Amino acid sequence: MKNRHRSVKVLRRGDLARLTGCNLETIRYYENIGVMPEPPRSSKNYRVYDDRHVARLCFIMRARELGFTLDEVRDLLALVDGGAQTCGEVQGLANSHLASVRAKIDDLKRIERVLSSTVAQCTGDDVPECPVIDALTEVT
């Protein structure tokens, strides 16, 4: 009730940041690179947001959490914005992203194997001989 006597409370950039947990500057960055739309401005040139901006930013952040690149996010948004996106199209994007996630996991697992088996040979003593250094030095 406390805002009844003046224009309805609008969301400014800081509000959007707080509501979504997004960094303040990142919001402007997303606008610059075109994944967030340019919002209307108040008379004092302040950005004015509404519920749909909140929803879109949440969408973007959720997609980023799932490891989609900003390019992929743009593709997803284009499909959604087109209104005529199909489950098949979205599934295609998600599947190719899934493949790259799995490739990264495999890479890291390989690294983990090499690293842990090497470290396991360490004595951990105050001696200069170290299997890790040997592994790095070897011209395998």
Added chain:
Amino acid sequence: MKNRHRSVKVLRRGDLARLTGCNLETIRYYENIGVMPEPPRSSKNYRVYDDRHVARLCFIMRARELGFTLDEVRDLLALVDGGAQTCGEVQGLANSHLASVRAKIDDLKRIERVLSSTVAQCTGDDVPECPVIDALTEVT
């Protein structure tokens, strides 16, 4: 035998790149950021490398392959260069790197689980309803 009549064949930047498989420009970059030493120069100001540069660059590349950051590489090199590095010190660095590798794997596995279980619900049809979009849109 073919170089006997002039000064011993020296390695230039391109040779070092070919021998190690490192990108030409990356060598200069590593020098700029201080992980490769500044090599001596020829009379015409060309960088002149030798075996030890080859060995050091291989060391760096191998560490990078194992996912060490350049900062971590710098630490490893400092220990090695110090001459008095101990197995315990190196093991410490390797172990903390290993922990971050494992953390990344866990992150990606979580992403993989969410993504694959969501995609599995897709019909893949030409319909606008899509579980992936729903998952991204939901204010969970």
Added chain:
DNA sequence: CTTGAGCCTGTACCTGCTACAGACCCTAGA
């Protein structure tokens, strides 16, 4: 009336490279 908070803009910084422009230098072939 001042102080602090918020917003605006542009720009620089981060990691780990990669690529390019514009200048030299050197060697082999015609």
Added chain:
DNA sequence: TCTAGGGTCTGTAGCAGGTACAGGCTCAAG
């Protein structure tokens, strides 16, 4: 001897995906 082509040198800009700051407005509370 000239020239074409490669190599090298320097500095700088670009990529992703942000983050952070300076310098200037505006606004509300005390």
